[in-house]
Amino acid sequence: EADIYQTPRYLVIGTGKKITLECSQTMGHDKMYWYQQDPGMELHLIHYSYGVNSTEKGDLSSESTVSRIRTEHFPLTLESARPSHTSQYLCASSEPSGFYGYTFGSGTRLTVV
Amino acid sequence: GNSVTQMEGPVTLSEEAFLTINCTYTATGYPSLFWYVQYPGEGLQLLLKATKADDKGSNKGFEATYRKETTSFHLEKGSVQVSDSAVYFCALSTIQGAQKLVFGQGTRLTINP
Numbered sequence: 001e002a003d004i005y006q007t008p009r010y011l012v013i014g015t016g017k018k019i020t021l022e023c024s025q026t027m028g029h030d031k032m033y034w035y036q037q038d039p040g041m042e043l044h045l046i047h048y049s050y051g052v053n054s055t056e057k058g059d060l061s062s063e064s065t066v067s068r069i070r071t072e073h074f075p076l077t078l079e080s081a082r083p084s085h086t087s088q089y090l091c092a093s094s095e096p097s098g099f100y101g102y103t104f105g106s107g108t109r110l111t112v113v
Numbered sequence: 114g115n116s117v118t119q120m121e122g123p124v125t126l127s128e129e130a131f132l133t134i135n136c137t138y139t140a141t142g143y144p145s146l147f148w149y150v151q152y153p154g155e156g157l158q159l160l161l162k163a164t165k166a167d168d169k170g171s172n173k174g175f176e177a178t179y180r181k182e183t184t185s186f187h188l189e190k191g192s193v194q195v196s197d198s199a200v201y202f203c204a205l206s207t208i209q210g211a212q213k214l215v216f217g218q219g220t221r222l223t224i225n226p
Contacts, residue, residue, distance in 0.1 A: 006156075033213075041151075041200055041219035048213070090156050094214075098206045099145050099164070102214055104156040 003027070006091050006105035013081055013112055021076045021108045023091035029103070030096050032074040034058070034066060037088040037107075049074060050096075081112040115140045119203050119217035126193055127225050134188040134220050136177075136203035144205040146170075146179055146186040147214070151200040160188075160201070195224045 004025040013019055034047040045058035049068040064078050078085055088109050092102040120135040138144065145164045149157040161170030166181035175190045186203060203217040
């Protein structure tokens with residue numbers, strides 16, 4: 001079944017640790033996205049990709065980085081986690097125009113202590 | 114630029130009540146319009162969509178009609194259930210420009226038995 005997967009679902013980690021949030025999709029979508037969702041529910045686009053070897057900064061500045069070496073995989077990395085990075089991170093994918101909407105993963109809830 | 118404005122929440126209703134969540138938009142060109150739902154602890158799921166004026170999207174008893182003259186896409190349901198408790202996001206996407214999904218701020222809905 002075509003879908004989009006995020007791991008881990010929950011992560012509690014200490015300040016200064018390096019972390020990678022995984023996102024994989026089996027739909028063959030070219031475009032992928034990372035959103036950060038604050039406690040007030042608002043969604044902020046932090047990274048997106050048009051395809052392999054393409055990465056772009058989103059509307060909200062983020063200290064995280066992303067890579068796109070394979071079509072199906074779009075991991076997000078924080079080199080040194082801080083409490084201000086505590087948030088819900090949502091990955092999504094779409095066909096090239098995005099005109100028919102995005103498919104979202106279940107999210108990773110990150111807590112940095 | 115493109116933007117979406119949603120009815121502010123939270124919204125609390127009794128089971129079997131009629132639901133309306135207002136959504137208006139500003140966009141250049143002819144956007145597609147979407148409603149997404151986020152259940153507690155989950156990612157976003159596409160609830161319904163409409164890709165041109167006067168289209169009606171429907172799913173799970175929810176409906177929304179694309180009104181170009183009033184730039185609106187209000188979400189309605191005739192009889193809500195406790196299981197409808199969630200956060201609802203209105204969104205738009207255009208083929209022109211950056212082709213990114215633009216979200217409203219979300220409306221939290223709670224249904225009491």
